[in-house]
Amino acid sequence: MRSSLGLGLDVVCVLVFVGIGRGAHHDGVDVVGYLSALWPFLVGVGGGWIAWRVWGRAELIFPSGVGVWGTTVAVGMGLRVLSGQGTAGAFVVVATLFLGAALLGWRVVGRWALLRRR
Template sequence: MSSRRVPALALAADVIAVVVFAAIGRISHDESDGLWGLLGTAAPFLVGLAASWATPLVRAHPVGLRAGVVALGGTAVLGLLVRAAFTGRLPLSFAVVTVVSLAVLLLGWRALSLLVSHRAEQRAVR
């Protein structure tokens, strides 16, 4: 795969992870405002994700777990701050669920990618 495609695919995977997080949250709370509602829920976290992707580490090695931790931190912290600024509240339970859910999604695909890559390298050596 070309070196230009990897960052684009990694960014797409991160955006999908954030949208899935927002969709699951909306479904679990029976919120059905359609696409606009989903975008409104995802927007603060997409802002955080964009800020994370502005860092050199994430741009240089987007599939690495370190980049995943930076993406998680920026997405969760900035997303929660932006959300709190607009809603005027930030329940602790929401913050905990947000961080855990985003960790599973943003770190999960990276861990799976690294595992598959490692397995492919092992097979190529044989």
């Protein structure tokens, strides 16, 4: 798999997470608010890709997927705290579960499709 596709899928997962979250809280279509909620998690994805050296092996569930997932949540929450955004316990749980399902989910599906093709 091309690294750009894997990174793109990880970014889409974060875009969807933030979009659903903002929609669920009736925050409306506010570009500044969306970007404010988005950037900590995008930095987390980037940090995960760098920390876990994901390029060339983005489709691996472990360590790539699990590493990106953990880093995305940890960095995203840390940056939210530093920037004065909320990190309520329920939000941390929902973010961890959703991002885990999304960031690992596309890898599981991709792995399954690859094995099936063989």
